[in-house]
Amino acid sequence: MIKRNCILAIGLALSSIIVHAETDDGYALSTAIWDDSNINVCWENTSHSSALQRSWITTAIQNTWEKESDVNFIGWGQCNASSDGIRIQVNDSGPHTKGLGNQLDGTINGMVLNFTYANWSPSCQSNI
Incomplete structure (x- = not known):
């Protein structure tokens, strides 16, 4: 249960990236669809994470949003x-x-991700 809750928290943050998609399972918020299929992404504070941690996110995006x-x-x-x-x-x-x-x-700080869980939901630390 703890692992699922930690993954859910990250998944909810990432799932807010609405792009044009055709599906029978849901609908995009039409006013939030990006005009361009190339979306810039940047990190506000790279000193608060490692290159490995940031690569977890890029890999997850490549294997989901970009793939589909x-x-x-x-x-x-x-x-x-x-x-x-x-x-x-x-x-x-x-x-x-x-x-x-x-x-x-x-x-600014439009998306917030947690890689440590030292203070917020410390039970997630064992599943980082």
Whole structure:
């Protein structure tokens, strides 16, 4: 149960990336669909995570969103003041987003991921 809850928290944060998709199982929020199939992604604070931890996210995105859609997530470097796209902050708090799909475009700390679980949900530490 603990492992599933930890994975669910990360999955909910990642699933907020709405892209154009045709499916019988659900519907995209039409106002949140990205205009371009190339979506920039950057990290707000690379010093709060390792290259390995960040690669977990890029691999997960490649094996899901990019594999099953026509979208490409590009960049993946350090954010700067004018970075657009999805800006990911690594923080020891509950994983979340500040919007869906294109609502995240350029939003500082628009997506928050937790790689340590030292303070928030420490029971997840054994399943990082």
